[in-house]
Each structure stands twice: as C-alpha cells, then as structure tokens.
Amino acid sequence: MSEFEDENIDEMKCSHCGKYISADIMRCPECGNYTDGLGKFGDGVNSDGREPMPRIFKIAGWLLLLSLVLPILLALYQWANQH
Numbered sequence: 001m002s003e004f005e006d007e008n009i010d011e012m013k014c015s016h017c018g019k020y021i022s023a024d025i026m027r028c029p030e031c032g033n034y035t036d037g038l039g040k041f042g043d044g045v046n047s048d049g050r051e052p053m054p055r056i057f058k059i060a061g062w063l064l065l066l067s068l069v070l071p072i073l074l075a076l077y078q079w080a081n082q083h
C-alpha cells in the first residue's frame with residue numbers, strides 16, 4: 001500500500017446507478033451523474049437538505065405562465081393581421 005492510499009476512505013452508494021464510490025467525489029465515475037440523492041437509489045433530498053419540488057407545482061407553474069402569455073400572443077396576432 002502506498003503512502004497516499006488510505007484504508008479508512010468512506011464509501012457511499014451512487015444515488016443513480018447504485019455503485020459504491022468514494023464519499024469525497026461529487027460525480028459518479030460509473031454513470032456520470034452527480035451524487036445529489038435524487039436518483040432511484042437516493043434518499044430524495046437535495047444536497048442542501050430540501051426535498052425536490054413536486055411535479056404538480058411544476059405543471060401548475062407552466063400552466064399559469066401559458067395562461068398569461070397566450071392571450072398576449074393572440075392579441076398581437078390579431079393586431080398584426082388588421083394592419
């Protein structure tokens with residue numbers, strides 16, 4: 001064993017592929033994903049301790065944005081066809 005190798009290196013399971021990797025790296029060398037805890041093997045909590053935003057809030061946000069932008073685009077289209 002060389003002087004740079006450490007027997008007590010902690011390992012953790014990649015949250016995306018499930019392979020055991022060194023705990024001090026952020027990106028899995030096996031699958032290339034970041035070890036953020038959000039994969040199918042993860043605990044569902046971001047690295048900053050927050051849970052990811054539920055999908056329903058993302059969908060509602062996009063629908064709200066669409067409901068605000070669509071009338072403006074329709075009004076501009078009608079105005080452009082009149083002139």
